[in-house]
Amino acid sequence: MIKQLADYVTFAQMGLKPGSHSGEALNFFIYDTIKIFLLLCAIIFVVAIIRSSFPPERTKRILSHKREYVGNIMAALLGIVTPFCSCSAVPLFIGFVESGVPLGVTFSFLISSPMVNEVAIIMLWGMFGWKIALIYISTGLLVAIVSGIVIGRLKMEKHVQDYVWEMQVGSQEIVELTFKAKLIYARDYTRDLLKKVFPYVVVGVGIGAFIHGYIPQDFLVKWAGKDNPIAVPVAVALGVPLYSNAAGVIPIVKALTAKGMAIGTVLAFMMAVTALSLPEAVILSNVLKRRLLITFFGIVATSIVFVGYLFNIIL
């Protein structure tokens, strides 16, 4: 239906020719922005209702004193449903470790929460289909679980800033919301998130549409294709400064895959965009000493590069 609408506007109303550069670009733009907008509205709303049942206080209690493996797996899963903003990474981290959540388990949460987020999942689903979205979710969880276990095994508690261990943390009551309150929360959450990400979607789809219409096929095969081993680490490195703009980045990347960028490289790039960010590193340096911060980044980056190579081989 959206396809018909896009065809109608571009070809019947605007009088552009199917197959022409401008026609294809505009058609692509209209179709993708409408589709993504609808997906965002629906899924963010559903996720927000689920989220309203998992305030960080509850997640903290569930994870407190959990053992390795079980704790890491639960932390990675709870990372999807617990609302998290990197601006509250510090109080969250302190709250977790102070209430007895093991360090490795805390990291599984901190890695999964920004990486496996609904905006990235919707964008991947809308642009690449549900299979790629599912692969992203499962490998994202795996990266979070494995990285958390490795950090836990390294016994790096002494590389957490000393004051963290001495802090007095109060406990906050968990307020049960009524169903109506949850709906209101979900409505506000959806509206705020849409306002934040939709401009990036429009810009991203716009650039994607331009690439789709104007850049020659196979343009990127040489640089970003399967056979270039450097492509994955370069994509990960490029992803770090593009912090949390999954909404704007995915449409561009989608257009680039059509020009020859390999899918494993795409997944690695997306994970780097969401999970590794410089602002978050700066915030976390308030609670982590340099060695732990570098270890954290190093392990996550390595796992992501590995995921990229793996999917370039099997997909």
Added chain:
Amino acid sequence: MKLEVLGTGCAKCKTLLENVKKAVAASGKESEIVKVEDIPSIMKYGVMSTPALVKDGKVLFSGKVATAEEIAGML
């Protein structure tokens, strides 16, 4: 009445502070409004997601930016 806006200085925390000021002005009640930015004080309340609003030592909500109208209803 003493109101404390807890937050480490992100944009959301500033918006909340503005909304609190508006709500207090509209209500006409006497109130001291403090912005709390240091981590130990925030943690003392057990708040893990900022911004949060505290009234006379009790956390009213955390992890969201309430509108001035919502806040006025809580004062």
